Amino acid sequence: MKKQHYSKFAAILSGLVLVGFGALSLDQNVSAAAEGSIAGTVKFDGTPPHMKGIDMSKDPYCVKQHENSPITLENVVVGANGGLANVVLYISEGLTGNEASAASSNEPVFDQNGCQYIPHVLAMDVDQKFKVTSSDQTTHNIHPLPNAMTGNIPWNKSQPPGAPPIETSWKAPEMISVKCNIHPWMHGYHAVVKGPYATTDKDGAFTIHGVPAGSYTVTAWQEDLGTQTAKVTVAGGSAAKADFTFKAK
Amino acid sequence: MRRKSFLQCSLLMSAAAVLALCLPARAQLSTVQLQEWLNSPAATSHIGNITGNAHAAAMPYRRYCVGCHGELGDGNGENAVWLDPKPRDFQLAIFKCRSTPTGTLPTDEDLYDTIARGLDRSNMPIWNTFTKDERADLVAWIKHFSPRWQKEKPGTPIEIPPEPEVTAERIKAGQEVFGRVQCWKCHGVQGMANGPSASTLTDDLGRPILAYNFTDGSRPKCGSTDRDIYKIFMTGLDGTPMPSFSDNIKPDEAWDLVFYLRTLQPHNAYNAKEKQIARQLGLKPVSPQ
Numbered sequence: 001m002k003k004q005h006y007s008k009f010a011a012i013l014s015g016l017v018l019v020g021f022g023a024l025s026l027d028q029n030v031s032a033a034a035e036g037s038i039a040g041t042v043k044f045d046g047t048p049p050h051m052k053g054i055d056m057s058k059d060p061y062c063v064k065q066h067e068n069s070p071i072t073l074e075n076v077v078v079g080a081n082g083g084l085a086n087v088v089l090y091i092s093e094g095l096t097g098n099e100a101s102a103a104s105s106n107e108p109v110f111d112q113n114g115c116q117y118i119p120h121v122l123a124m125d126v127d128q129k130f131k132v133t134s135s136d137q138t139t140h141n142i143h144p145l146p147n148a149m150t151g152n153i154p155w156n157k158s159q160p161p162g163a164p165p166i167e168t169s170w171k172a173p174e175m176i177s178v179k180c181n182i183h184p185w186m187h188g189y190h191a192v193v194k195g196p197y198a199t200t201d202k203d204g205a206f207t208i209h210g211v212p213a214g215s216y217t218v219t220a221w222q223e224d225l226g227t228q229t230a231k232v233t234v235a236g237g238s239a240a241k242a243d244f245t246f247k248a249k
Numbered sequence: 250m251r252r253k254s255f256l257q258c259s260l261l262m263s264a265a266a267v268l269a270l271c272l273p274a275r276a277q278l279s280t281v282q283l284q285e286w287l288n289s290p291a292a293t294s295h296i297g298n299i300t301g302n303a304h305a306a307a308m309p310y311r312r313y314c315v316g317c318h319g320e321l322g323d324g325n326g327e328n329a330v331w332l333d334p335k336p337r338d339f340q341l342a343i344f345k346c347r348s349t350p351t352g353t354l355p356t357d358e359d360l361y362d363t364i365a366r367g368l369d370r371s372n373m374p375i376w377n378t379f380t381k382d383e384r385a386d387l388v389a390w391i392k393h394f395s396p397r398w399q400k401e402k403p404g405t406p407i408e409i410p411p412e413p414e415v416t417a418e419r420i421k422a423g424q425e426v427f428g429r430v431q432c433w434k435c436h437g438v439q440g441m442a443n444g445p446s447a448s449t450l451t452d453d454l455g456r457p458i459l460a461y462n463f464t465d466g467s468r469p470k471c472g473s474t475d476r477d478i479y480k481i482f483m484t485g486l487d488g489t490p491m492p493s494f495s496d497n498i499k500p501d502e503a504w505d506l507v508f509y510l511r512t513l514q515p516h517n518a519y520n521a522k523e524k525q526i527a528r529q530l531g532l533k534p535v536s537p538q
Contacts, residue, residue: 058445139431141492148341155352158492160430181490184449
């Protein structure tokens with residue numbers, strides 16, 4: 001009688017232990033996917049290239065938007081302490097498919113504002129929905145120019161003042177040049193990548209969120225300066241570091 | 250000696266391998282694949298009750314089209330260097346004249362119509378020497394140049410409501426649309442292709458391109474009828490700066506705009522009524538603002 005009691009107790013105990021371990025390992029998976037990240041800074045080494053001023057005299061509305069603050073091209077934007085803005089960072093090797101997808105979490109916006117693209121470079125995941133909006137009281141045409149061989153097909157739509165946003169997505173990873181034919185200085189990029197990504201701020205800082213533990217190759221892409229890569233290992237739940245320096249051409 | 254030739258041979262082989270690896274980047278079908286495709290139902294076109302067969306067009310293509318569009322359909326035929334605008338690159342399958350939304354493949358009928366119509370202000374002639382069947386065969390044939398025809402379906406043609414009666418109200422409303430969506434930015438307030446943005450227009454490959462001049466008597470790019478003009482601004486001319494306005498011009502307003510655009514053209518077979526009303530109204534050009 002007593003012996004039977006003991007075995008029952010042992011069975012319950014081992015069951016509990018199993019469930020506990022199961023819960024623990026589940027918990028680890030979840031937190032790793034949510035918390036792992038890659039952070040760092042992208043710097044520019046050397047004298048920043050001269051960025052030409054923009055002559056907007058074709059369209060008096062555009063001129064008026066920048067009356068007191070003339071703007072320049074944005075091919076290479078270097079901030080305080082040599083930080084390089086508008087660099088897109090993404091994982092080029094080591095993705096397993098378990099990464100948190102940005103596709104469902106938010107909808108980035110590519111705005112036409114003051115006859116400029118804000119942001120100049122918009123990064124996004126494959127199939128992630130994004131919006132093209134216009135804050136301007138002048139007609140733009142939004143004309144992305146992907147290579148039709150990649151699976152992304154070029155299109156060209158007008159957005160007159162008060163036009164509704166265009167909501168769409170891209171099918172394949174590609175750095176897509178976007179332009180407005182009406183305002184030939186307007187030029188930006190849709191940086192379509194697979195998996196988690198980040199874009200540097202004006203100081204060159206970035207954080208790629210949602211990276212599970214593992215070893216990866218991170219690629220930094222800049223429209224004029226090309227790409228650089230770094231090997232990074234992300235331990236569960238912590239931020240791995242990756243810094244890049246682009247040299248003046 | 251022997252060793253050297255072996256080395257040469259292996260070098261050649263590896264060069265050939267590299268070449269072979271590079272070629273599919275442009276997705277040209279191999280001879281075997283082409284034969285397979287020719288025997289498949291995909292190698293046909295359907296225009297009304299006419300069915301075109303690709304295999305019947307292989308020889309006519311070589312005879313009539315290859316000089317400009319090239320053996321590989323990439324628009325790099327031996328005449329291409331002398332031409333502007335450049336011959337269509339069938340590998341990219343981006344076409345100006347469509348009844349389908351921007352960013353989609355055209356219908357068989359669109360391509361069939363383009364062959365017969367030719368493209369005004371380009372070197373694409375009016376191919377009215379072909380029979381209807383021959384044209385349909387060529388439509389089927391050019392589809393093997395791009396993998397897009399295997400992966401994508403043609404777009405759904407835009408819906409065009411029946412054409413309403415031309416009235417003074419509609420012409421005035423059309424002029425308001427012309428001003429609101431700012432057609433004049435490129436085409437100019439009088440349709441003379443001299444808008445502020447006209448001088449810097451380039452096509453998708455960066456080559457300079459002209460906006461359409463409504464006043465010089467030339468035919469619109471994709472046909473002269475009212476429906477053809479309706480389609481141009483509601484689908485856009487893909488590969489050029491001309492965008493689609495379908496998100497911002499309602500179908501009824503689109504007819505108004507067609508009628509107003511007619512008033513900009515010199516007298517032709519289509520615009521007697523519009524010209525008469527414009528004269529009665531004493532219509533002045535929109536102000537560029």
